[in-house]
Amino acid sequence: AQSVAQPEDQVNVAEGNPLTVKCTYSVSGNPYLFWYVQYPNRGLQFLLKYITGDNLVKGSYGFEAEFNKSQTSFHLKKPSALVSDSALYFCAVRDGAGGSYIPTFGRGTSLIVHP
Amino acid sequence: NAGVTQTPKFQVLKTGQSMTLQCAQDMNHEYMSWYRQDPGMGLRLIHYSVGAGITDQGEVPNGYNVSRSTTEDFPLRLLSAAPSQTSVYFCASGTVLAGEQYFGPGTRLTVT
Numbered sequence: 001a002q003s004v005a006q007p008e009d010q011v012n013v014a015e016g017n018p019l020t021v022k023c024t025y026s027v028s029g030n031p032y033l034f035w036y037v038q039y040p041n042r043g044l045q046f047l048l049k050y051i052t053g054d055n056l057v058k059g060s061y062g063f064e065a066e067f068n069k070s071q072t073s074f075h076l077k078k079p080s081a082l083v084s085d086s087a088l089y090f091c092a093v094r095d096g097a098g099g100s101y102i103p104t105f106g107r108g109t110s111l112i113v114h115p
Numbered sequence: 116n117a118g119v120t121q122t123p124k125f126q127v128l129k130t131g132q133s134m135t136l137q138c139a140q141d142m143n144h145e146y147m148s149w150y151r152q153d154p155g156m157g158l159r160l161i162h163y164s165v166g167a168g169i170t171d172q173g174e175v176p177n178g179y180n181v182s183r184s185t186t187e188d189f190p191l192r193l194l195s196a197a198p199s200q201t202s203v204y205f206c207a208s209g210t211v212l213a214g215e216q217y218f219g220p221g222t223r224l225t226v227t
Contacts, residue, residue: 032214041221042221043207043220043221046216049215051214090158094214101165105158107155108157
């Protein structure tokens with residue numbers, strides 16, 4: 001079975017400060033990990049993914065995420081937050097073993113960047 | 116590329132009515148899926164398909180039917196609408212190899 005947890009319902013950060021949105025996961029095999037962003041009244045947009053290779057993954061809009069196998073985490077980060085980054089962020093995991101192709105999504109974390 | 120398109124954007128139904136939510140993609144993706152999004156519940160998978168003629172149930176399939184006659188289209192049918200089906204519905208597509216999905220803009224459905 002696969003699962004993903006986003007332990008914070010909401011993250012508040014001041015504009016210009018670094019931001020982190022947390023995600024932990026559980027899978028049987030090697031994880032495929034994803035981050036998506038959802039702006040109000042829009043569909044989800046793919047930001048970045050980790051499948052294999054470098055543990056630090058860079059994605060759209062200046063976001064990056066660090067894969068940590070020992071802590072089973074895949075936290076989303078950005079060095080300097082913008083007010084326009086305020087949105088709902090979803091982490092997702094897919095088990096790379098056994099031919100599974102259905103991802104499990106976290107419940108989402110609302111990021112609020114204050115001017 | 117238009118990406119993933121969904122129609123209608125908004126719909127109001129009365130209890131017991133049926134309707135079809137349309138979804139189309141022009142990226143030749145083999146994998147397509149339907150989710151519903153409810154406050155505090157995140158995304159829940161309704162049905163998915165890994166190719167034309169192949170569909171399967173997700174986490175919350177009751178009350179919904181799907182079909183996949185072409186690679187491009189993946190309609191979702193509500194058989195007899197219930198107030199519990201009031202939600203925002205998203206269609207998504209992707210490739211099994213790459214893993215990420217591309218989402219449509221959503222359909223906001225209200226059942227009274």
